[in-house]
Amino acid sequence: MKHIKFLAVVALALCIGVSLNAKPKIRIIATGGTIAGVSTTSASSAYTAGQVGIQTLIDAVPQILQLADISGEQLVNIGSQDMNDEVWLKLAKRINVLLNEEGYDGIVITHGTDTMEETAYFLNLTVKSDKPVVLAGSMRPSNAISADGPANLYNAVAAAVSPACKGVGVLCCMNNQLLDAKTVIKTHTIDCDTFEGGPSGIIGYIYNGEAHMLQTPNNKHTVNSVFDVTKLDKLPRVGIVYGYANCSPLPMKAFVDAGFDGIVLAGVGDGNFYKDVFDVAVGAQNKGIQIVRSSRCPTGPTCLNSEVDDAKYHFVAALDLNPQKARVLLMLALTKTHDWQEIQKFFMEY
Ligand code: ASP
Numbered sequence: 001m002k003h004i005k006f007l008a009v010v011a012l013a014l015c016i017g018v019s020l021n022a023k024p025k026i027r028i029i030a031t032g033g034t035i036a037g038v039s040t041t042s043a044s045s046a047y048t049a050g051q052v053g054i055q056t057l058i059d060a061v062p063q064i065l066q067l068a069d070i071s072g073e074q075l076v077n078i079g080s081q082d083m084n085d086e087v088w089l090k091l092a093k094r095i096n097v098l099l100n101e102e103g104y105d106g107i108v109i110t111h112g113t114d115t116m117e118e119t120a121y122f123l124n125l126t127v128k129s130d131k132p133v134v135l136a137g138s139m140r141p142s143n144a145i146s147a148d149g150p151a152n153l154y155n156a157v158a159a160a161v162s163p164a165c166k167g168v169g170v171l172c173c174m175n176n177q178l179l180d181a182k183t184v185i186k187t188h189t190i191d192c193d194t195f196e197g198g199p200s201g202i203i204g205y206i207y208n209g210e211a212h213m214l215q216t217p218n219n220k221h222t223v224n225s226v227f228d229v230t231k232l233d234k235l236p237r238v239g240i241v242y243g244y245a246n247c248s249p250l251p252m253k254a255f256v257d258a259g260f261d262g263i264v265l266a267g268v269g270d271g272n273f274y275k276d277v278f279d280v281a282v283g284a285q286n287k288g289i290q291i292v293r294s295s296r297c298p299t300g301p302t303c304l305n306s307e308v309d310d311a312k313y314h315f316v317a318a319l320d321l322n323p324q325k326a327r328v329l330l331m332l333a334l335t336k337t338h339d340w341q342e343i344q345k346f347f348m349e350y
Pocket of ligand 1: 032033034035049078079080081111112113114115137138139140
């Protein structure tokens with residue numbers, strides 16, 4: 001009997017020891033991008049995104065196995081210029097299952113940089129967990145001289161295992177920096193140092209495999225978001241119209257004629273329309289197609305009731321969101337309401 005008790009105590013101690021030493025369980029979901037891209041020669045800038053699979057990405061950075069219990073899955077393998085609503089819905093639902101039902105401690109998503117900011121913001125509004133969710137990509141293909149993908153992936157895993165990255169919403173991890181989903185923007189077409197965090201700057205950085213946070217976002221996200229895609233298999237259709245001098249109203253008309261649910265204006269200055277486009281926008285809004293005014297300017301808000309009388313026309317001002325992120329929020333807002341004032345409230349909160 002004493003012998004059995006002794007064995008039970010030893011077994012318990014071993015179990016406790018194992019669980020104390022257990023590494024965080026991190027899932028890497030691969031979607032393609034330049035991080036999985038291959039160029040014809042390592043010195044060439046001509047390449048195709050989304051070529052190598054998840055296991056190749058993991059094998060290239062064995063150091064991540066020291067940080068976490070790593071597993072991977074391939075969701076799609078595309079250049080992020082081909083990202084779409086269907087993949088977004090799949091991704092958000094999959095992350096919610098992994099974090100809330102399958103016991104994962106964090107998620108890393110490998111992703112192309114072209115639309116990374118849109119995917120990050122979509123997930124920021126639809127992931128129902130405060131566990132770290134971190135997107136990483138690269139500007140140089142996997143076989144380039146000085147490829148930046150491996151370091152970005154290592155840093156993203158370091159962020160995903162860090163308690164500091166819990167509860168701050170979805171992050172992008174590029175070039176040693178952590179950027180929050182709402183403010184992150186791609187600013188350069190080819191440089192490795194392409195992502196910026198808007199006027200408030202980066203949210204943190206990774207140094208020596210550890211995350212250091214500098215600030216926390218003050219907008220609603222993840223567990224505090226009202227948007228739920230669990231039962232959705234498609235999203236409202238929202239297009240973006242670009243503003244410029246002597247602007248043609250034809251793209252705006254085309255969206256109206258095609259029965260889109262909403263249109264975002266990438267307006268000039270503080271979200272201003274060219275006069276011919278303005279007339280089409282007023283007609284669209286009267287028909288129930290929600291118009292959101294944003295700006296083609298890279299910085300600064302699109303202000304409510306400033307140069308344009310939004311209250312009169314029932315337009316919504318995008319405030320701090322650029323056109324591509326305003327489109328994401330408008331799509332999700334339209335799953336909840338068609339009331340322009342409610343939608344404006346969402347733009348103030350998220
Ligand atoms: N076109 C690529 C993509 O977004 C660019 C990149 O990943 O850097 O997938």
